[in-house]
Ligand SMILES: Nc1ncnc2c1ncn2[C@@H]1O[C@H](COP(=O)(O)OP(=O)(O)OP(=O)(O)O)[C@@H](O)[C@H]1O
Ligand code: SF4
Ligand code: SF4
């Protein structure tokens with residue numbers, strides 16, 4: 001890992017309009033990604049973990065500019081992605097790649113493995129055309145695909161092998177950043193380890209940076225250098241792997257850790273069991289979005305959304321429990337309509 | 350002249366071979382790999398065979414049985430259910446899928462038995478066979494016995510049990526919870542109606558009693574405001590809530606056995622923790638057994654007392670949860686445990702099992718794990734390994750342990766299982782013939 005920062009995400013927002021009023025103005029918005037910031041160094045892996053519907057995939061797609069964003073900024077390799085003109089976007093597309101969860105639907109059925117992997121290489125003229133075949137075979141070798149698969153078709157392969165083809169396709173254009181969106185979730189347990197090892201080897205060999213998205217905390221723990229925990233569109237905690245696991249600050253992170261069943265029958269954990277369901281992202285609770293399930297909820301949590309701030313060096317958290325830090329970070333009230341404040345406090349009283 | 354003829358013959362032969370190859374390539378291109386393509390002739394053979402077999406089995410099923418035929422005796426009165434050499438096959442167009450092929454294990458009273466294995470290994474089919482929910486005519490139980498100790502004191506063979514008795518047991522004495530509750534809840538009835546319905550049909554309650562009991566049950570499984578939930582439709586609830594409703598329905602008749610097939614796989618971890626906690630809690634309440642099917646070793650470690658490991662339709666290892674996790678015998682069990690990333694384990698490379706689960710139609714005549722096994726010896730090809738029982742609870746189907754069991758028999762008392770297996774696993778797959786690549 002070098003010290004060069006390859007990706008900087010600043011206050012990224014992506015809202016989806018659910019309903020429009022008569023004049024076409026948004027009446028109801030779903031804040032799929034709501035103010036997310038992090039940086040990523042060359043050769044580093046950031047793991048993004050969170051439960052279903054928390055906006056992991058939208059975040060990944062927004063970073064790659066696969067959908068337009070509502071606010072914020074993505075700086076890739078020193079350039080603001082939104083400012084890059086369309087003609088240069090193609091180059092950017094090769095430098096940022098994505099690997100999807102489902103290796104079954106993400107490969108075109110009528111193209112041979114060689115064509116699938118070589119297509120983008122040809123389009124973007126990564127290598128001279130006469131070297132194409134040798135180049136593709138080389139990439140296939142790196143991804144553990146045998147040369148004679150070159151002329152075969154995707155349906156002849158098992159899930160694990162297809163995921164290898166997807167990986168080879170993504171890496172053939174020499175990207176710098178790869179978003180891995182649940183790359184092993186659809187695979188059998190005994191195949192998962194294979195793919196994880198492959199991704200790790202390739203990262204070290206090709207100096208790749210990964211945004212590794214998963215709902216499986218143990219997979220995230222294994223691959224990541226730093227980890228961001230998401231809940232309903234927000235990052236609630238961001239820290240290096242060791243900081244996060246040794247000293248989880250957010251009550252949500254702590255619950256998440258304790259919820260993972262350990263494959264060890266003698267390890268009896270004191271488990272924090274949450275009450276209640278994950279609220280719908282279209283209708284998140286006021287104040288801290290986690291307050292209706294949080295075991296440590298305080299009065300203030302119901303009224304004011306906690307800021308995302310550096311509670312310890314390089315350890316960011318969004319939680320009122322670390323209140324004293326507000327002295328260092330002067331607090332500005334967030335946009336909670338006064339009426340809700342009033343109603344809520346009256347109800348409590 | 351003769352030479353010319355010979356030349357011509359050689360030329361024609363060469364051409365013919367090349368043509369044959371081209372034809373073969375053509376078919377390979379269209380139908381995928383060589384093994385995927387089935388010729389007309391084989392296809393016909395398969396369908397003739399299927400028709401004959403299905404006809405025979407269906408006829409068998411229709412035979413009128415007397416109670417002596419379907420009532421049996423438990424081998425051990427402490428068990429609630431015993432699977433004995435169960436065989437469930439699917440007669441598909443591509444050949445016979447032996448989804449469950451000679452499975453034997455038992456579920457003791459008041460105990461949670463975990464069934465673990467990867468997708469397609471026959472976990473669900475085993476459970477469905479007990480419930481007699483195998484989709485005919487393609488799916489057939491072709492052999493074996495499933496003994497179930499009914500509440501009336503008789504032991505029934507669930508394979509032969511007549512429909513009348515089956516309906517009495519299914520849903521009432523054996524209840525089932527599925528991975529996706531939406532498929533088993535009726536979308537057009539309210540939650541309340543569906544629970545009432547079960548109580549009314551199975552327990553002869555009247556409407557009023559049923560509703561009262563429904564609300565009681567919903568409270569028990571931790572549903573807030575049960576009166577209101579009763580009037581909701583399934584699609585209005587979240588996945589976790591629906592699973593709670595399924596558990597309520599399962600509990601309604603106080604079953605003796607609950608089959609939970611991947612009950613938490615579709616749920617988020619925090620919700621999974623809630624449901625697992627609930628399952629544990631209700632088990633102490635209803636004092637029955639749970640057959641828990643899952644692919645997640647973490648869930649098993651937490652919930653189960655006994656574990657059954659399946660691979661490609663067969664049981665490869667059984668034991669108490671401690672035996673399986675601390676002294677795994679079968680190379681597949683060991684590999685599975687080592688390949689799972691674990692929090693707090695430091696950053697070591699994951700062990701990966703090379704290869705794939707073999708094609709379910711053409712299983713080899715030797716150990717099914719052979720192609721992926723680190724510990725195989727030429728001896729392993731001599732046949733499918735018999736199941737050896739090493740302790741009262743712990744057993745496995747692997748030639749490795751067959752040998753040590755034999756040795757043990759000869760020089761009694763010197764038997765060690767773990768030394769040979771667990772210590773050497775963590776090296777990589779480089780010494781596999783294919784470098785661990787081909788999966
Ligand atoms: N209706 C059917 N027709 C044909 N084959 C079937 C049918 N149902 C199951 N099978 C086959 O039986 C085998 C075992 O299936 P089963 O559903 O028991 O696996 P499982 O262990 O529960 O897997 P999973 O973890 O994916 O649920 C598989 O090879 C499957 O393809
Ligand atoms: S801000 Fe309050 S409700 Fe939110 S996580 Fe922290 S303690 Fe819990
Ligand atoms: S029988 Fe042989 S090939 Fe099969 S699991 Fe045991 S050691 Fe491996």
Ligand SMILES: [Mg+2]
Pocket residue numbers: 472473610611
């Ligand atoms: Mg299943």
